[in-house]
Amino acid sequence: MPIDLTLEYDDQNIFAKILRGEIPCRKVFEDEWALAFDDINPQAPVHVLVIPKGAYVSWDDFSAKASDAEIAGFVRAVGHVGRVLGLVEPGYRMLANIGMDAHQEVPHLHIHIFGGKPLGPMLMR
């Protein structure tokens, strides 16, 4: 079910548990600001999720409330993950779902990184 963004941050969400090490993940990258790991249900040959270390429900929440250092650290981490995965030259797609219409399911900001094949048009019609 997509989430209601009017709700407070839920520290029992699945990505909060992954950040605390309570649930395993296949880690791709980690630094002070971000954790990147394989999506459990990949939609492309490469499908990685990058999440901030801070407790933010969505891109909306993060862009409004995160510190400049958190925003810079996270944005740099997302770019770094694309480079580490070797996706820059062939190209890749990044995407964040925000709220109900976008069908955001996990209420902790996550950037999807897709790659590893030509990805086709941006949205289903």
Ligand code: 5GP
């Ligand atoms: P959303 O629809 O919120 O943008 O995407 C949530 C993503 O999280 C989905 O692509 C889903 O496969 C992934 N996901 C959900 N639960 C888990 C989990 O426990 N581990 C990992 N690695 N990915 C998950």
